Amino acid sequence: MRNDVSVNWAGNLTYSASAVARPGTPDELAEIIGGSGRVKALGSRHSFCDVADTTGTHVLLDAYDDGRPAVVVDPVTGVASLRAGLLYGQAGDALLEQGRALRTMASLPHISLAGAVATATHGSGDTNGCLASDVVGLELVTADGASRTLRRGDADFPGAVVALGALGVVTRVETATDPAFEVRQDVVVDLPWDALLAELDTITGSAYSVSAFTRWGEDSVSQVWLKSRADGSSSRDTGSGDGGQARRSARDLLLGLGARDAPGPMHPLAGEDPAASTVQGGVPGPAHQRLPHFRAEHTPSTGAELQSEYLVPREHAAEAIRAVRGLGRTVAPLLLAGEIRTVAGDDLWLSPFDGDTLALHFTWRPDIDAVRTVLRDLEAALLPLGARPHWGKIFVATPGEVAAMFPRFADFAALANRLDPRGKFRGGYLDDILPA
Numbered sequence: 324m325r326n327d328v329s330v331n332w333a334g335n336l337t338y339s340a341s342a343v344a345r346p347g348t349p350d351e352l353a354e355i356i357g358g359s360g361r362v363k364a365l366g367s368r369h370s371f372c373d374v375a376d377t378t379g380t381h382v383l384l385d386a387y388d389d390g391r392p393a394v395v396v397d398p399v400t401g402v403a404s405l406r407a408g409l410l411y412g413q414a415g416d417a418l419l420e421q422g423r424a425l426r427t428m429a430s431l432p433h434i435s436l437a438g439a440v441a442t443a444t445h446g447s448g449d450t451n452g453c454l455a456s457d458v459v460g461l462e463l464v465t466a467d468g469a470s471r472t473l474r475r476g477d478a479d480f481p482g483a484v485v486a487l488g489a490l491g492v493v494t495r496v497e498t499a500t501d502p503a504f505e506v507r508q509d510v511v512v513d514l515p516w517d518a519l520l521a522e523l524d525t526i527t528g529s530a531y532s533v534s535a536f537t538r539w540g541e542d543s544v545s546q547v548w549l550k551s552r553a554d555g556s557s558s559r560d561t562g563s564g565d566g567g568q569a570r571r572s573a574r575d576l577l578l579g580l581g582a583r584d585a586p587g588p589m590h591p592l593a594g595e596d597p598a599a600s601t602v603q604g605g606v607p608g609p610a611h612q613r614l615p616h617f618r619a620e621h622t623p624s625t626g627a628e629l630q631s632e633y634l635v636p637r638e639h640a641a642e643a644i645r646a647v648r649g650l651g652r653t654v655a656p657l658l659l660a661g662e663i664r665t666v667a668g669d670d671l672w673l674s675p676f677d678g679d680t681l682a683l684h685f686t687w688r689p690d691i692d693a694v695r696t697v698l699r700d701l702e703a704a705l706l707p708l709g710a711r712p713h714w715g716k717i718f719v720a721t722p723g724e725v726a727a728m729f730p731r732f733a734d735f736a737a738l739a740n741r742l743d744p745r746g747k748f749r750g751g752y753l754d755d756i757l758p759a
């Protein structure tokens with residue numbers, strides 16, 4: 324199933340596409356897009372909802388070659404120009420060879436650059452924005468078959484990065500990178516809930532990237548993964564390592580709050596093999612091999628699952644956590660894992676991170692009807708706090724409700740209608756959410 328492009332990665336969605344195309348050259352891509360029917364780019368198929376669906380031709384970029392190297396780094400700015408169909412793990416490997424590193428990663432390295440950026444996919448860290456927030460330029464082929472380049476500073480750019488595939492097929496992503504850096508990962512277990520709530524900001528700021536795993540119905544937070552830069556800095560911007568003080572204090576802080584060291588390597592989902600998890604136990608390694616939770620050569624998470632996520636303005640973080648805990652008995656029976664992360668804000672029109680944000684993630688058992696029932700309760704509790712759903716996961720808010728969550732949605736719709744006046748790149752829920 325994992326290699327079957329007629330279904331998504333989780334297998335919960337069969338696409339409506341009538342054809343699949345794998346263009347090898349810019350001319351072939353332009354010809355496919357310039358045809359009369361609907362077209363939609365498909366990434367690595369890791370979205371759980373129908374954001375990537377089309378009734379026309381699915382375009383995969385895994386054989387696409389624009390005649391330039393897959394990864395080109397500007398030696399002065401550190402900006403990397405990357406083929407859009409690359410997976411994040413592949414990009415991390417190639418950048419490391421050139422002495423560079425992506426600044427942030429999602430929980431898995433298996434997702435494509437263009438697909439992850441299009442849905443505002445994110446990792447964790449008080450100073451880490453979503454993956455799209457590091458993007459400084461895009462090359463895309465629009466409905467007329469022409470290739471366009473948009474860069475930060477262009478009027479359309481903030482609308483074009485998190486764009487749900489609605490503006491065209493992105494062929495290159497230009498992203499900021501840092502000099503290569505190492506990260507160590509320490510896992511602690513059984514952090515009391517009261518401690519998490521009382522010290523939330525201190526905990527999330529104690530390491531470069533912090534993830535707390537919970538099944539919500541329990542007395543304590545089952546695991547906290549602390550990903551610390553080996554140079555000791557806990558944010559992107561300090562630049563000054565403190566010789567290990569910060570990394571010791573992150574773990575020490577959690578132990579002082581009542582957590583315990585993990586007994587050995589952990590997997591975020593109870594009962595799953597920790598061999599699939601990235602290296603723990605404080606062993607430093609390249610950033611792109613520690614910032615994700617899952618190793619590139621293993622199946623991430625479990626596979627038999629559905630996912631939802633709500634992005635809550637940071638000022639409502641404690642209230643949102645208390646609200647979900649209050650639903651613990653409803654949520655827990657369906658839940659395989661819950662995760663709490665933080666994400667820094669950005670200025671992209673469809674980014675759910677328009678300020679600093681708390682991300683509340685849910686990995687569900689694959690029972691869509693039961694999941695939708697629980698989501699109604701969760702959304703009733705979280706949407707009044709300003710929460711927005713993840714574009715690539717499952718939610719029950721109506722298209723009108725979702726559009727109203729984004730102040731620049733009308734501008735995005737106007738941009739989509741200008742670049743794609745006949746709705747070639749619509750499909751799935753884009754047909755409902757974008758006015759014709």
Ligand SMILES: Cc1cc2nc3c(=O)[nH]c(=O)nc-3n(C[C@H](O)[C@H](O)[C@H](O)COP(=O)(O)OP(=O)(O)OC[C@H]3O[C@@H](n4cnc5c(N)ncnc54)[C@H](O)[C@@H]3O)c2cc1C
Nearest residue numbers: 364366367368369370430435437438444445487488493715
């Ligand atoms: C196990 C698992 C773990 C996950 N962990 C995280 C996580 O940690 N954080 C998080 O935020 N999300 C996470 N997700 C969700 C996932 O990152 C998003 O759904 C993401 O969009 C997947 O990227 P993709 O390449 O599979 O995109 P797809 O699902 O294939 O497509 C998503 C969208 O991108 C568009 N697109 C794809 N390629 C292009 C292109 N070349 N040009 C234009 N548009 C394009 C599609 O048209 C579609 O609209 C996880 C998903 C799974 C299955």
